[in-house]
Amino acid sequence: MDSEKVIRRDNDYVLHTYNRNPIVIEKGAGMYAEGPEGQKYLDFTSGIGVNSLGYCDLRWAEAVADQAHKLQHTSNLYYTGPCSKLAKRLCKRTGMDKVFFANSGAEANEGAIKAARKYSFDHYGKGRETVITLVNSFHGRTIATLTATGQGVFHNYFGPFNEGFVYAVAGDMESLKDLVDRHTCAIMLELVQGEGGVVALDPEYVRAVRKLCDERDLVLIVDEVQTGVGRTGTFLCCERYNLHPDIVTLAKGLGGGLPIGAVLLNSKVAGGMGPGTHGSTFGGNPIACAGANAVLDRLESASFMANINDRAAQLRAGLEKLPHVKSVSGLGLMIGIEFEPGVAAADVLAACREKGLLVLTAKTRLRLLPPLILTAHHVEAALAILGEVLAGFEPAAPAEGSQV
Incomplete structure (x- = not known):
């Protein structure tokens, strides 16, 4: 494999909806990705939170390969063992009652929205279908989940959008209460706004949202596509907030590298979702579920x-000791880094890549989503590269007229 050839072919034939980094990844092992010419990168992106066990974990790969030799797909007209096993484990682990399997976070969020509207229709009739989400949220790129996303930058070009979504200011209960009316059926939250800059919600605010939902019989949906599956130090980020939602969505890290999404529902909401109300051709795919079961095997370990x-x-x-770092946000291994004026996250990302460290950005912040398998050595190696990169930036000149 030749990097220049791969990039040239990609430029010629792939629809360029991504701003790719100018490197090719050929293979990987553990925390490290490798390029065709022998380049080696310490990966603190985990495929945007997907490779929870790093690259090509042996037990994960064996579980996937074993299943591929048995059954790669049938359909949801029949039962399969990996699907039912994964469903039971997720319910037991989270305290939820039922699971619907999809292929991605966006699909999981679509399913959650449908389930919330179905509950409201069954109990209150037509006209109670509005979902409140938060300003600065991100819930996906399908038309419905794009509309649910509370960031105008993602709404350019693609209107008209679906009706039934309004946006409250995160952390502001009065903003939220002002939007609740007879048409409201659900409130949808990310406990840490990932694409919005890795910003965690205040626990008191989250408790107040749960109380409001209880008082008005609104379905509380928590989007844990990025925060779930151990990313924040507990299996669900909800655990850190002592929160019991009606619906939780998962994806990304659940499959360990294979596409899978999950909608976890409590019995209150699940009861209305009967045959024909929702579906997915590849939902519960045996190979994807085998990979997810291997991920859960590892996360059962207390150590x-x-x-x-x-x-x-x-x-x-x-990170807090490094030059030019103004603040560190997020929870667990979902980290946002705000820099002092004059230091752009995109420039830091490019410089880190040249020194063999892969990182991400989220708005104006650098974002770190390392695989969950990292060791103290990997942390020190990443800090050393970041420290070297940041030391090369000049401090911003004081604004004219300011006192030094």
Whole structure:
């Protein structure tokens, strides 16, 4: 494989809806990705939170390969073992009652919206279908989930949008209460707004939202596509908030690298979703479920979960000591880094890549989503590269007329 050839072919034939980094990834192992010419990168992106066990974890790969040799697909007209096993484990782990499997986070969020509207229709009739989401949220790129996304930048070009979505200011209960009326059926939250800059919601605000939903019989949906499956140090981020939603959505890290989404529902909402109300050709695919079961195997270990929290504390403490770092946000191994004026996250990303460290951005912040398997050594290696990169930036000149 030749990097220049791959990039040229991609430029010629792939629809360029992505701003790709100018590197080719050929293979990977654990925390490291490798290019065709021997380039090696310490990966603190995990495929945007997908490769929860890093690259090509042996037990995960064996589980996927074993299933591929048995049954790659049938349809949801029949039962399969990996699907039912995964469903039971997710329900037992989260305290939810039922699961619907999809292929992505956007599909999971679509299913959650449908289930919330179905509950409201069954109990209150037509006309109670509005979903309140938060300003700065991100819920997907289908038309419905794009409309649910509370960021205008994602709404350019693609109207008209679906009716039935309004946006409250995150953290402002009065903003939220002002939007609740006889048409409202659900409130949808990300506990940490990932694409919105890795900003965690205030626990008191989250408790107030749950109370409001209880008082008005609104369905509370929590989008854990990025925060779930151990990313924030507990299996669900909801656990950190002592929150019990009506619906939780998962994707990204659940499959360990294979496409899967899940809608977890409590019995109150699940009861209305009977045959014909929703579906997905590839939902519950045996190979994807086998990969997800392998991920859950690892997350059952108390020491594995403890390491996530230990490494998160180590990484955050180290980041706060680096030059030009103004603040560190997020929870667990979902981290946002705000820089002082004059330091652009995109420039830091490019410089890190040249030194063999892969990172992400979210709005104006640098974003870190390392695989959950990282060690203290990996944290120190990443901090060393970030420190070297940031030391090369000049401090911003004081504004004219300001006192020094």
